[in-house]
Amino acid sequence: xxxVDCLDVLALKxxxxxxxxxxxxxxxxxxxFHASLSTAxxxxxxxxxxxxxxxEENGLIEIDPFDGIRLII
Numbered sequence: 001x002x003x004v005d006c007l008d009v010l011a012l013k014x015x016x017x018x019x020x021x022x023x024x025x026x027x028x029x030x031x032x033f034h035a036s037l038s039t040a041x042x043x044x045x046x047x048x049x050x051x052x053x054x055x056e057e058n059g060l061i062e063i064d065p066f067d068g069i070r071l072i073i
Contacts, residue, residue, distance in 0.1 A: 007041065007043070007047070007051055008051060008054065008055065010037065010040055010041065011033075011037055011048075011051045011052070011055065012055065012060065014033065014036045014037050014040070015028055015033060015061065015069060015071055016071065017036070018032060018033060018036060019071050026070055027064065027067045027068040027069065027070050028068050028069045028070075028071075029067075029068040029069075030048075030052075030068055030069065032068075033048065033052075033068075033069055034048045037051075052069060059072060060072055060073050
């Protein structure tokens with residue numbers, strides 16, 4: 001498994017954890033996602049956006065530039 005694949009798995013796991021907070025929420029703000037991801041791995045904002053765009057292209061999430069990240073799965 002490559003580093004990109006590992007980062008994708010970690011990102012999805014973090015998004016699921018953040019979405020479950022506060023009794024479950026629909027949208028996770030990017031800043032909160034990036035802060036959570038960067039504590040586990042040294043990830044820049046550009047890398048985090050790249051991972052999110054890849055996940056969006058694969059139909060796992062929707063990105064709303066005003067609200068945040070919405071899990072589809």
